[in-house]
Amino acid sequence: MLVTLEGLDGSGKSTVWEALHDTYPDAVFTHEPTESWYGDAVNRAIEDDDADPLATLFLFTADHADHLSSVVRPALDDGELVISDRYSDSRFAYQAASLTDSDLRRPLEYIRGIHTAFSRSPDATIYLDIDPETAAARSGATNKFEQAGYLAQVRSNYERLIEAEPERFVRIDATQSPEEVIDAVELALERLLDSDTSGE
Numbered sequence: 001m002l003v004t005l006e007g008l009d010g011s012g013k014s015t016v017w018e019a020l021h022d023t024y025p026d027a028v029f030t031h032e033p034t035e036s037w038y039g040d041a042v043n044r045a046i047e048d049d050d051a052d053p054l055a056t057l058f059l060f061t062a063d064h065a066d067h068l069s070s071v072v073r074p075a076l077d078d079g080e081l082v083i084s085d086r087y088s089d090s091r092f093a094y095q096a097a098s099l100t101d102s103d104l105r106r107p108l109e110y111i112r113g114i115h116t117a118f119s120r121s122p123d124a125t126i127y128l129d130i131d132p133e134t135a136a137a138r139s140g141a142t143n144k145f146e147q148a149g150y151l152a153q154v155r156s157n158y159e160r161l162i163e164a165e166p167e168r169f170v171r172i173d174a175t176q177s178p179e180e181v182i183d184a185v186e187l188a189l190e191r192l193l194d195s196d197t198s199g200e
């Protein structure tokens, strides 16, 4: 089973992902951007204010393709539980927001289309929901993706994704304390794994 964690910068995703290591010691924990050289290229694009948004989309997508073939698919083939801190929805939400003023008519649909050809959808996605102002303040607004105006667009893209596939997403209020958020995520995961093993 593939479970992904999504949310705006500063939503506490990475803290939750760390905490889950103790709860699910046998799971395969992974993240995007990855630590491969593809991930290094992605990190250069994140830090470069002048990086071309379309080129950045393809760098992120290249990193995802490698992540799928080298980590995610082999682990799923071995029957492992895979928990990924960010995955394809980050591209749909963030790069669609970066590409709103581009020549692409429907960036979100375009990016989804690229993935459909080769990717593997998550079985469940835990969405840590916070408002863009809190997100920007918590993340320190240190790069172009962490600005409140941009994050507002990212959030509305996440909302579109949830509306399209409500059964895949579990929304958690990430304005709560870290302990409360971790508890809520653990409960959600427990339910998801129970329903998976009971064949629902």
Ligand code: TYD
Residues within 6 Å of the ligand: 008, 009, 010, 013, 014, 032, 033, 046, 060, 085, 086, 087, 088, 090, 091, 092, 094, 095, 139, 145, 146
């Ligand atoms: P990440 O390392 O998860 O940062 P954080 O832990 O602060 O959330 O991701 C780095 C940045 O890259 C983050 O601002 C979100 C962005 N991002 C995208 O724009 N598209 C993507 O596909 C991914 C995976 C991340």
